[in-house]
Amino acid sequence: MFKIIFIPDVGSSHLSTDIINRYRSFKESADTTDHQTDPDHPPSTIHENMPSRRKRSISTNLSALSRLRRSSNDATFSTLQSRISALARVVTGVSLYNGLVDKSISSDQAITELMNLGSIQLKDLETFDNKKVGAFVTQLKEASNKMKTEAEETEQQMVHLHTMKVLWSESGDLKTIPEKSRFDDLKFLGTLDLKVLEEFKVGTDSQKSLESLRSAAKSAVDAIGKTDASKTLKDMMPFHRFAQLVDYYFNSKVINVRSLDSKTIQPVKDDLTKLQELAVNTHSIFLIMKEIASSSEGNKNARQHTSGFIDGYQDLMQASKDSGDSWLQKALESFVVADELSVFNGLEKEMKSLDNVWNSARKDTIKRSLHQVEQLETNARTIKYDSNSFDTMLSSFQNCQFPSAVDNFKNDLVELSNGLKKVNRKIETIYSMFRFTEGRNGNASEVLDYLKPHLQALSSGQKVNEIANGMMTKSDFYGGIPTNRDATDHEKFFNCLKDIKEDSNGFSAPA
Structure with a gap:
């Protein structure tokens, strides 16, 4: 049920104290960047000193240059790209400096973006309590050691019932699956000519190969488009969910719940009573640590104030060097930014040091452990246990009519569902190829390389x-599902689970 496979050493300096203390130290140094001036005579922003003509020129050039597309092997274009990047860094540095001066950007916002921290609220680091981490981990270990092994099977069956209840509640019912006539209309797919696509080989002439591929994809899409095949395949979702649940029911063996007695249930109640003690915390103590461990690459696009700093604080440091570049100085004419941007120089060492500490928490093993313990914490907070309510919920489960597990019915259902899903994926692949090749007359080799996974999926x-x-x-099997006894028995059972009013989530969370 609540067995702990591995609890990370969340009290280690790399994951808690050192991170928090380093942040607090860095925060103090960062705040001085925008508080060292006389509040009655704040420095003018860099933008105020820039001639309006120069502002328009830089903005126009950046906009135009960003739309250019050419091979990165072109030396001239590579130089141009480097200069655009340098100009973007300087402009972003100017914007950041101005924001810190006029207080439109807080130091916390700047730090969050420069260190690729995404949605992390840095104020949470300042109130982080390392003792709570150790206390909760100790509670988890103690609770895990007290769990009764004889309750595990029953607890898992309760989870299976809850899972089926939730999934069927989201699935609709068998009345929403496409009619047999629509299913039969898919018969034309058995003769649809897809040989060129399924056996496609790139020839010596890439352009001719691309034209052949484009033509074959268009022909296939035109043929499919004359029917409702794509819509029918997409409308099969309730059928797929039903097949999935029948298979799940077959493998879960929840039918044993019918015969549970008070003696078998008591160990489950004992476990829930112990775990209820973990449900006292209302705020997560691990979420901030998990987010730090998961931050970096995925947050590079989450920028509001530092869009020109793709590599975060490293680009901020580079901006000061860029401002001294002869080409940029000529482009900016008399507009000097080096002195103002130099105010950020002192932050590099602190940011790099802090980032190195956080990098130690970004190892895959640490991330997995933090994710696990944060999930355990979340589950613990959702535990809702009351002995009488549990008895009522169990009785409601037992009152449902459990269908017989019939191999042939389940196998036919799953096989048909899998076939429909396979066809749908291949049809979607063809449409994707058609959309990508339509009107694309660029480098044929690059287009064909991009489509290799698509062609592999078809072949x-x-x-x-x-x-x-x-x-x-x-x-005939599909057409008979609405009246098939095995199908209707399963549907009645799933509907019975769906209609149970007792909240099973609070009881199933611990497992």
Whole structure:
């Protein structure tokens, strides 16, 4: 149920105290960047000193240059790209400096973006309590050691019932699946000519190969577009969910819940009573640590004030050097920014040092451990246990009519669902290829390289014709599902679970 596979050493300096203390030290030095001036006579922003003509020129050039596209092997263009990047860094540095001076950007906002921290609220680091981490981990270990192994199977079955209840509540019902006539209309896929796409080989002439591929994709899309095949395949989602749940029911063996007695249930209640003690904390003590460990690359685009600093604080430091570049000085004419940007120089050492500490928490093993313990913490906070409510919920589960597990019905259902999903994926791949190649007349080799995974998806495994013909052999089975006894028995059971009013989430969370 609540067994702990691995609890990280969340009290180590790399993950808590050192990170927090280093942040507090850095925060103090960062704040001095925008507080060392006389409040009655604040420095003018850099932008105020820039001639309006120069502002328009830089803005116009950046906008135009950003739309250029050319091979990175072109030396001239590479130089141009480097200069655009340098100009972007300087302009962003100017904007950041101005924001810190006029207080439109807080130091916390700047730090968050420059260190790629995404949505992390740095104020949470200042109130972080390392003792709470150690206390909660100790509680988890103690609770884990007290869990009763004889309760584990029953607890897992309760989770399975809760899972089916939730999934079916999100699925609709069998009345929403496409009618048999729509299913039968998919028969044409058994003869659809996709040979060129499924057996495509790139020839010596890339441009001719691309034209051949484009033509074949268009022909396939035109043929499919004359029917409702794509819509029918997409509308099969309730059918897929039903098949998934029948398979889940078959493998979960929840039918044993019907015969549970008070003696078997008591160990489960004992476990829930112990775990209820963990549900006292209302605020996460691990979320901030997990977010730090998960931050970096994924947050490079989460920038509001530092869009020109792709590499965060490293680009900020580079901006000061860029401002001394002869080409930039000529472009900026008499507009001098080096002195103002130099105010950031003292932050590099602190930011790099702090980032190195956080990098130690970004190892895969640490990230997995923090994710696990944060999930355990979340589950603990959602535990809602009351003995009487639990008995009522269990009785509601037991009152449902559990269907018999019939192999043939389950196998036919899952096989048909898998076939429909395979065909749908291949059809979507063809549409994706068509959209990508339509009107694209650039480098043919690059386009063909991009489409290699698409072509691999079409050529691997069964071909569309073969899958479709196999599906059609189950036409009568599909058409009979609304009245099939096994199907209706399962649907009644799932509906019974869905209609249970007792909240099973609070009981299933610990498992």
